[in-house]
Amino acid sequence: GAVVSQHPSWVICKSGTSVKIECRSLDFQATTMFWYRQFPKQSLMLMATSNEGSKATYEQGVEKDKFLINHASLTLSTLTVTSAHPEDSSFYICSARSTGGSPLHFGNGTRLTVT
């Protein structure tokens, strides 16, 4: 079945540094990717929607200059957390779909810890 590969699965970084998370669709063309954040014992909250070749659309309250999203190809989207702070520590997870009403596929998630 369709697979979405997300890397890294976990990362620890120091406050003030930047971290890049990759989300790749391995056997389908992901025209749209979604990025979610999940704090411990909470639900998944949509951060942004990215369409290949276009600027990402961010949800209200999500800083676009802090969470940089790039979707330059049909198989790769990246989320860069810039100038990370401890409050950015969370589980970040992507999902992807191709066109129409095709199934959604989630990546395995990235556990980010900012010290």
Added chain:
Amino acid sequence: GENVEQHPSTLSVQEGDSAVIKCTYSDSASNYFPWYKQELGKRPQLIIDIRSNVGEKKDQRIAVTLNKTAKHFSLHITETQPEDSAVYFCAASMGGTSYGKLTFGQGTILTVHP
């Protein structure tokens, strides 16, 4: 925007009993309603979904019902097993270009006691 409310937040049942989780949504334009099971530290796994043109869908021990008029949908798990223990999330999405943009409920921690 869409708002999804999920209840209960925790549910404890004995093995073999049934479990029911309920969700309501606010936007009548939503037409896709998936249910996910999430184990600690892992990605959500789709267990069943329903679209707005259907009132009920069943897959072995799992069923989902949808009431479009009342804007609520429910997950039913029969003959529960300890391995059903996990966090369950309902979600809602619109169609068209917004398809896949999920608004999740708050989650239900299901515990099935042997």
